[in-house]
Amino acid sequence: MALYVQKFGGTSVGSVERIKAVADKVKRFRDEGHQVVVVVSAMSGETNRLIDLASQINDEPTPREMDMLVSTGEQVTSSLLALALHKLGVAATSYTGGQVGIQTDSAHTKARIQRIETDDIQADLDDGQVVVVAGFQGVDDEGNITTLGRGGSDTTGVALAAALKADECQIYTDVDGVYTTDPRVCSKARRLSGITVEEMLELASLGSKVLQIRAVEFAGKYNVPLRVLSSFEDGPGTLIVAEEEEEASMEEPLISGIAFTSSEAKLTLLNTPDVPGVASKILGPIADANIEIDMIVQNVAPAGDYTDFTFTVAKNDFKQTRSILQDQVIPALGGGELRGDENIAKVSLVGVGMRSHAGVASKMFRVLADENINIRMVSTSEIKISVVIDEKQMELAVRALHTAFGLDKDSIQSE
Ligand code: ADP
Numbered sequence: 001m002a003l004y005v006q007k008f009g010g011t012s013v014g015s016v017e018r019i020k021a022v023a024d025k026v027k028r029f030r031d032e033g034h035q036v037v038v039v040v041s042a043m044s045g046e047t048n049r050l051i052d053l054a055s056q057i058n059d060e061p062t063p064r065e066m067d068m069l070v071s072t073g074e075q076v077t078s079s080l081l082a083l084a085l086h087k088l089g090v091a092a093t094s095y096t097g098g099q100v101g102i103q104t105d106s107a108h109t110k111a112r113i114q115r116i117e118t119d120d121i122q123a124d125l126d127d128g129q130v131v132v133v134a135g136f137q138g139v140d141d142e143g144n145i146t147t148l149g150r151g152g153s154d155t156t157g158v159a160l161a162a163a164l165k166a167d168e169c170q171i172y173t174d175v176d177g178v179y180t181t182d183p184r185v186c187s188k189a190r191r192l193s194g195i196t197v198e199e200m201l202e203l204a205s206l207g208s209k210v211l212q213i214r215a216v217e218f219a220g221k222y223n224v225p226l227r228v229l230s231s232f233e234d235g236p237g238t239l240i241v242a243e244e245e246e247e248a249s250m251e252e253p254l255i256s257g258i259a260f261t262s263s264e265a266k267l268t269l270l271n272t273p274d275v276p277g278v279a280s281k282i283l284g285p286i287a288d289a290n291i292e293i294d295m296i297v298q299n300v301a302p303a304g305d306y307t308d309f310t311f312t313v314a315k316n317d318f319k320q321t322r323s324i325l326q327d328q329v330i331p332a333l334g335g336g337e338l339r340g341d342e343n344i345a346k347v348s349l350v351g352v353g354m355r356s357h358a359g360v361a362s363k364m365f366r367v368l369a370d371e372n373i374n375i376r377m378v379s380t381s382e383i384k385i386s387v388v389i390d391e392k393q394m395e396l397a398v399r400a401l402h403t404a405f406g407l408d409k410d411s412i413q414s415e
């Protein structure tokens with residue numbers, strides 16, 4: 001007998017038929033004698049629908065009320081799934097995040113889980129029940145409902161698996177595993193049988209939404225065996241493994257995957273003085289407004305001269321950042337000209353194999369040049385290279401790089 005935490009995403013619970021199919025799957029695990037905790041997302045499109053309703057009423061909704069609102073989507077699916085299980089003769093009880101003791105901080109819309117009290121879940125499991133938990137939500141110390149950020153049901157699943165010391169956390173979704181890149185953009189993308197936590201963290205943070213980044217962080221920190229699988233067809237999926245668990249004999253591919261995102265925007269301050277303290281004068285007020293900055297490039301200028309300062313922020317933060325630069329930073333610097341571009345994309349190559357290989361960047365730049373794609377910014381770490389390019393060329397860049405780095409389905413490479 002094993003204990004599984006099984007998380008089903010929005011598409012997997014997107015209709016009454018699909019909820020019934022999830023109940024069938026859960027029943028099969030119960031019939032084999034396993035204990036099951038199920039975490040569900042809202043039905044696909046529901047969270048967006050709720051956010052849109054709020055925006056029709058108030059264009060500056062308070063985060064607390066947004067959490068009250070969007071957490072309802074998951075509550076609906078959790079009770080419907082429990083009802084579907086009852087119909088199959090399976091004992092099941094549904095709970096909100098707060099009811100199962102998922103305690104978070106008070107950072108509404110992006111709360112972090114602080115602790116989980118598992119006694120009640122454990123008692124239900126010991127009693128032969130399937131425990132169905134509404135994903136994406138918790139409760140703060142004052143009893144306010146909080147949510148964990150978009151895609152947060154993944155994190156609920158992994159955090160529960162860690163707290164319950166489950167044998168495996170299974171993330172059921174609408175693709176049959178983690179691919180070399182999003183299979184919806186690149187038809188030649190290949191399913192990976194395994195990927196390291198480190199690589200998955202990079203892919204998730206650079207835009208692959210197949211797993212929420214915090215879920216991967218939890219899996220790494222608490223050593224939770226984590227697997228991504230299809231809700232619709234049986235198969236082995238993709239196991240996310242600690243690096244040392246990878247087979248020593250396995251030849252490490254140079255690049256494991258390609259991530260991309262068009263959710264950032266670029267801002268440039270031209271003609272800023274090239275003197276100590278300027279970067280902090282530019283970025284300080286932006287950080288004070290709780291806006292996260294991603295890539296930063298400052299041009300080299302002859303001593304005492306003027307320089308350009310470019311950085312990216314989330315598209316959602318673009319307007320606010322632009323206002324801060326215009327109203328606070330430019331006056332404080334005594335000059336500077338502002339340029340903004342919302343039509344950019346970031347494309348990133350990720351692979352632990354990159355550590356021991358030179359020349360990945362130059363090959364990447366050559367491939368992009370051959371496609372006539374202009375590179376606007378570059379950032380690197382030990383296991384990734386990211387470039388900022390024109391949004392219109394994003395998919396072309398992904399496909400060209402996928403082929404050039406030997407990731408295509410039909411090219412021969414060990415996984
Ligand atoms: P769920 O609703 O089940 O949480 P998501 O839409 O959040 O599902 O995540 C699954 C989607 O992630 C897939 O449909 C796919 O388009 C996308 N995706 C992005 N990058 C990858 C990748 N490298 N491998 C697999 N899927 C990916």
Ligand code: ASP
Binds near residue numbers: 041150151152
């Ligand atoms: N329903 C939430 C969202 O759409 C959480 C999730 O699905 O994981 O982001």
Ligand code: MG
Binds near residue numbers: 154209210
């Ligand atoms: Mg998701």
